Amino acid sequence: xxxxxxxxxxxxxxxxxxxxxxxxxxxxxxxxxxxxxxxxxxxxxxxxxxxxxxxxxxxxxxxxxxxxxxxxxxxxxxxxxxxxxxxxxxxxxxxxxxxxxxxxxxxxxxxxxxxxxxxxxxxxxxxxxxxxxxxxxxxxxxxxxxxxxxxxxxxxxxxxxxxxxxxxxxxxxxxxxxxxxxxxxxxxxxxxxxxxxxxxxxxxxxxxxxxxxxxxxxxxxxxxxxxxxxxxxxxxxxxxxxxxxxxxxxxxxxxxxxxxxxxxxxxxxxxxxxxxxxxxxxxxxxxxxxxxxxxxxxxxxxxxxxxxxxxxxxxxxxxxxxxxxxxxxxxxxxxxxxxxxxxxxxxxxxxxxxxxxxxxxxxxxxxxxxxxxxxxxxxxxxxxxxxxxxxxxxxxxxxxxxxxxxxxxxxxxxxxxxxxxxxxxxxxxxxxxxxxxxxxxxxxxxxxxxxxxxxxxxxxxxxxxxxxxxxxxx
Numbered sequence: 495x496x497x498x499x500x501x502x503x504x505x506x507x508x509x510x511x512x513x514x515x516x517x518x519x520x521x522x523x524x525x526x527x528x529x530x531x532x533x534x535x536x537x538x539x540x541x542x543x544x545x546x547x548x549x550x551x552x553x554x555x556x557x558x559x560x561x562x563x564x565x566x567x568x569x570x571x572x573x574x575x576x577x578x579x580x581x582x583x584x585x586x587x588x589x590x591x592x593x594x595x596x597x598x599x600x601x602x603x604x605x606x607x608x609x610x611x612x613x614x615x616x617x618x619x620x621x622x623x624x625x626x627x628x629x630x631x632x633x634x635x636x637x638x639x640x641x642x643x644x645x646x647x648x649x650x651x652x653x654x655x656x657x658x659x660x661x662x663x664x665x666x667x668x669x670x671x672x673x674x675x676x677x678x679x680x681x682x683x684x685x686x687x688x689x690x691x692x693x694x695x696x697x698x699x700x701x702x703x704x705x706x707x708x709x710x711x712x713x714x715x716x717x718x719x720x721x722x723x724x725x726x727x728x729x730x731x732x733x734x735x736x737x738x739x740x741x742x743x744x745x746x747x748x749x750x751x752x753x754x755x756x757x758x759x760x761x762x763x764x765x766x767x768x769x770x771x772x773x774x775x776x777x778x779x780x781x782x783x784x785x786x787x788x789x790x791x792x793x794x795x796x797x798x799x800x801x802x803x804x805x806x807x808x809x810x811x812x813x814x815x816x817x818x819x820x821x822x823x824x825x826x827x828x829x830x831x832x833x834x835x836x837x838x839x840x841x842x843x844x845x846x847x848x849x850x851x852x853x854x855x856x857x858x859x860x861x862x863x864x865x866x867x868x869x870x871x872x873x874x875x876x877x878x879x880x881x882x883x884x885x886x887x888x889x890x891x892x893x894x895x896x897x898x899x900x901x902x903x904x905x906x907x908x909x910x911x912x913x914x915x916x917x918x919x920x921x922x923x924x925x926x927x928x929x930x931x932x933x934x935x936x937x938x939x940x941x942x943x944x945x946x947x948x949x950x951x952x953x954x955x956x957x958x959x960x961x962x963x964x965x966x967x968x
Contacts (some may be wrong), residue, residue: 503752509963510595513552519780521555521597524565526800528556537597539580540591541647545844545900546890546929551578551598558603560676560684560715566599566641567713567959568608568682574957579709580623581648582692585655586847587928589708593963599713601650607631608716609646616673616690618718621650640665643924644830651716655926656706660829663749663882664788665722667924672705676716680955683819690718703950708926709961711954725756725788729798730816731824733805734780738762738865738877740808741781742858745881747804751853753797755882757786762865762877773828778812783827829878835890836876843874843891846903850914851885851923860917861886862885864910871902885923911937927965935966 506570517685521529531553540550557563570577576596577814583590592598605627611617612635619628642654643659648897651657653675658667674688688701690693704712714821735741738760745758760784761769770777785801787794816822828835837845852860861879868875877962879886888910890903907945911921911934920933921927936944944966951958951968958968 508548508593510549511575511806513575513595513597514573517569517575517597518553520569521553521566524569525562528562530554530556530557536598538583539578539600540586541584542583542590543549543896543929544586544588544928545846546588546591548588548593549595551592551596554580554598554600556600556603560678563599563601563678563713563715564682566597566685567678567680568643570597571681571957574959575666576959576962577713578961579621579650579654579713579822581651581654582624582646584645584647585651586925586966587922587927587930589655589926590962591929593929596959596962597872597916601713601715602648604715605685608729610635612637614690615721616718616722617675617721618716619649621653621714621717622648624648625652630720631638635721636724638724639671639719640722641668641671644833649717649719653705653714653717654707654709656924658883658885658924660757660826660880662880662924663758663884664754669702669705671720672701672717673720674718675701675704675713675714677704677714677728679712680957680960681890685712685716688718692795706926708928710951710963710964711771711960713960723745725794727791727794728756728786728788728822730757730784730786731798731802732777732812732814732816732825733783733785733802733810734778735782735805736780736809738781739809739858742784742881744783744801744805744808744810746854746857748801749882751800751804753800755790755797755801756788757784758880758882759829759887760782760877760879760881761829761832763873765836765876765878768835768839768876769832771826772831772838773824775828776826777828779942783810784825786826801857832876832878836891840874840891840893842893845889845891846900846907847889847925848907849885849886849887849923849925850911850912850918850919850921851883852914852919854882854884856917857881857884857886860910860913860919863913866889866905867906867909871906873899873902875906880923883923884919887944929964932964
């Protein structure tokens, strides 16, 4: 495995394509007030939660139907102008940036549940619906959608980035949970992939090709996902540890023993301090595991007792329960707000966030060396992790007015990814490649694999209009 190159630090160059006035006129004729040229609207659609910047798109089209998306793409294709899908704007790796200019297609108004098939444990939705809105819509069915990346992301964006999150250790990622898609292609054609059946051997798996393609191969307009029965019993617990290593060793042994834990999140002592200040909590400011158990009352009790016993072997203490929905919500809301708590801990800062994932057996090796490097750098940081599947996130908090801090933060990210790849891991467990990790993709997969990806992109998008400049350079 080759170490990531220095090019991994560089942001892609901005090469704006001309957006002809005739295209803007055609979009306004078709969409009226739903085609916005307002500076504030364009700027909102030209940035995400990450630290990268680029000029905003030339216009924003607010789509309300599949036909809207198809018509907008057909017009863009006619003039060979880029289109960038926009959902909730919660991505972290520059996915939404108009690095080649073009038009943003906002699908947030396409937010309906189209059909609930409770007997088959599936639901079909439009791409703009968020995960919280989806679960609110199906709460009376006794089912739920478990993928929880933290932010209240849109289902379309989660599918496009192959997101996962806190429940992935038990329920998998979007890759396992998207069954079928309706997609608008680069020519404006509407195609369908997959079915509601749980398996198929019919031709190429186009659903899996689209899931994780980050809007570079098509724009999703309908998504069918798996649902799961709400567990009979749910219990959450927190446990503090004398060190990060002790918390990680507890996690590794829990997974290797086959305990079907639903969630296991690592929060380091810096992040606990930030969360306490932000969410007005009184958690012990030590490395902590936040866990959740699903199942029957007896199985939940058995799981929790097993994990508590494992934790005690590694010095875990202050094992506290949160059995009521209100207590669980309070704890998980604090965890989900960790990113915002961290950013607010250093006013005016921007966060460079990374999300490597390694085999569970190598988690301690990767984490401990990365923590040591971060501590030595002097850059404030936070650390959280869906450690049950070997995935963790560092966020380096930098002052955008101090260029040296960005250099230091990028160097830390560079070393962390190199370490993860050397241990058999990946440069991104769930955020996606976007702009920020394009160099790392080549290091992880090799020139041959990236060449095959380019060939697919050229075949499906010969004019290179679908979110161009992301994942790899053509």
